[in-house]
Amino acid sequence: MEHCVNHRSFTIFSLSSSSLPKPHLKFSSFLPNKLNTSLCFILRNIPNRPFNIKASVGPSHCEFSSLNSPLEPRSLLGKFLTGVLQNHPQLFHVVVKEELKLLSDGRDGAVARMMLTQDSDEGMLHRRIAQVKENECQIAIEDVMHCLIFHKFSEIRVPLVPKLSSCLYNGRLEILPSKDWELESIHSMEVLDIIREHVSTVTGLRANSSVNESWATTKIRKYWLARVYVASILYGYFLKSASLRYRLERSLSSVNHDLHLDHRTALSPLSFHDMCSSRSKDVTFGHKSDMQSLWQGIIKQQEEEVEDLKCYVTGFHSGSLQRFAKLRSKEAVKLVESYSHALFGNLESGLVENDDIILTSFSSLKRLVLEAIAFGSFLWETEDYIDNVYKLKDHEAV
Numbered sequence: 001m002e003h004c005v006n007h008r009s010f011t012i013f014s015l016s017s018s019s020l021p022k023p024h025l026k027f028s029s030f031l032p033n034k035l036n037t038s039l040c041f042i043l044r045n046i047p048n049r050p051f052n053i054k055a056s057v058g059p060s061h062c063e064f065s066s067l068n069s070p071l072e073p074r075s076l077l078g079k080f081l082t083g084v085l086q087n088h089p090q091l092f093h094v095v096v097k098e099e100l101k102l103l104s105d106g107r108d109g110a111v112a113r114m115m116l117t118q119d120s121d122e123g124m125l126h127r128r129i130a131q132v133k134e135n136e137c138q139i140a141i142e143d144v145m146h147c148l149i150f151h152k153f154s155e156i157r158v159p160l161v162p163k164l165s166s167c168l169y170n171g172r173l174e175i176l177p178s179k180d181w182e183l184e185s186i187h188s189m190e191v192l193d194i195i196r197e198h199v200s201t202v203t204g205l206r207a208n209s210s211v212n213e214s215w216a217t218t219k220i221r222k223y224w225l226a227r228v229y230v231a232s233i234l235y236g237y238f239l240k241s242a243s244l245r246y247r248l249e250r251s252l253s254s255v256n257h258d259l260h261l262d263h264r265t266a267l268s269p270l271s272f273h274d275m276c277s278s279r280s281k282d283v284t285f286g287h288k289s290d291m292q293s294l295w296q297g298i299i300k301q302q303e304e305e306v307e308d309l310k311c312y313v314t315g316f317h318s319g320s321l322q323r324f325a326k327l328r329s330k331e332a333v334k335l336v337e338s339y340s341h342a343l344f345g346n347l348e349s350g351l352v353e354n355d356d357i358i359l360t361s362f363s364s365l366k367r368l369v370l371e372a373i374a375f376g377s378f379l380w381e382t383e384d385y386i387d388n389v390y391k392l393k394d395h396e397a398v
Contacts, residue, residue, distance in 0.1 A: 069150055070163040071342040075136070077103075078143025085147055085154075092151060096144060100389040107137045107390075141331045141390060142338065148382040149375060156182045161371060164222070164344055164358075172217075173360040175367045183370040186377065190309040191243050198235060199369050202228050205362040214363040222356035225365075226344040229372045233336055236376025238324050239313075246312045329392035332383050339375075 073079045077099055085092050110133040114126040153160055158179045167173055184192055196207045205214065316324070327333045386392060 068162050069146070069160045071146055071339050073143045073146070075140040075143045077140040078147065081144065081147045085151055089151075089154075092147075096148065097389060100144065100386060103137050103140060104390040107133055110134075137390075138331055138334070138393070141386065141392070142335045144386065145331060145335050145379070145382050146339070148385070149378045152378040152381070153374070156186060158182045158371070158374075161343065161368060163342065168358065171357070171359055173358045173364055175364040178363055178367050180366065180370060183367075183374050186374060187239075188243065191239055194239060194310055194313065195236075195370075195373055198232070198373070199366055202232070202369060203362055203365040205366055209362070214366070215361050217359055217361050218365075220358055220360060220365070222344060222358055225358065225368070226340055229343070229368055230336060230340050232369045232372035233340075233376040233379065234325055234327070236373035237327065237380050238321075238376070239373070240377045240380040241324055242313055242316075243309060246309050327379075327383075327395055329383055329387070330395045331386075331392055332379055333395055335379070 073082055081092070081096065081099070084095050088095075110126070110130040114123070114130040117123045117126045150160065161167070161175055164173060167175060184195070187195060199205065200207055204218075327336065383392065
């Protein structure tokens with residue numbers, strides 16, 4: 001445990017775009033499956049109210065009370081789901097699941113036709129159709145991801161920060177209300193301790209800071225702020241994955257420990273003494289003494305208590321960190337890129353001006369970082385939920 005005493009920084013990602021690994025969103029169904037298709041048809045023909053972003057810009061702050069997002073949907077499906085989310089939120093998850101099935105069937109059908117006609121005169125045509133369908137589906141899936149994440153924020157009553165340009169007044173940025181409690185409420189206490197260290201590291205604001213310290217102002221480059229936001233998304237994604245793996249390993253360790261205590265007399269002769277009684281060499285493990293050492297090591301490892309989450313995270317070697325710090329799907333990578341560009345810079349060019357300097361409070365910085373961490377955590381849940389219905393494209397394979 002000595003390595004845990006050393007309070008290392010938990011900002012394990014460099015402040016640059018990288019890619020990253022998942023839990024299950026348990027969405028309850030509201031209607032029988034046989035009504036889903038007709039439901040989607042009916043909803044598509046109901047006129048939707050416009051999806052407005054409301055933000056009031058004053059001389060000292062940017063205050064917003066309605067749900068909003070800086071990223072607008074690019075696909076027809078995204079616009080449709082946005083309307084459903086605003087006008088029929090109780091039916092949102094039913095519609096999402098049905099639309100994901102339709103997307104999956106459409107893409108698979110295009111690929112099947114391409115394979116069937118690859119040796120015919122129509123092969124080139126169907127290959128092109130499959131490529132176009134794949135591109136359309138990718139854009140639609142990005143919008144579905146965004147809508148699901150948007151809905152998760154609405155469930156905790158946290159409005160997403162709108163485009164920063166709408167919150168700037170004479171070069172000053174203030175984000176109200178802070179919503180710190182709501183953004184922290186989605187995490188366990190163990191994860192929250194790590195998150196608070198991350199916030200303190202990237203903002204310089206102490207966890208138990210006073211009101212005066214929180215509202216003190218600082219100057220920051222817009223480019224640096226964008227990098228911090230993206231890195232915090234990846235950090236939230238990583239913590240979601242690492243915390244679930246930690247709980248899984250801890251539960252397995254507990255089960256193995258109980259099995260060893262309850263069946264010690266039964267397990268020992270079956271797994272070691274019987275195998276070694278013949279004094280023969282094992283082609284895998286070697287001599288009896290080697291096997292005994294191996295078995296004792298396994299028992300010792302099973303009986304060791306899993307360390308707390310903070311020690312568990314700091315115990316990862318660099319290779320594991322890199323693996324866990326990569327978004328799993330191409331669609332998730334594209335969403336993070338599009339969202340950060342919409343929030344901070346020109347979406348068309350994807351650039352953030354390096355020379356833009358913003359005056360803002362530490363409280364507003366904390367709000368942005370906490371939102372980004374929650375975004376990453378929701379992204380991991382959403383990615384896994386979608387992948388169970390619509391197979392996402394592996395980012396490593398791209």
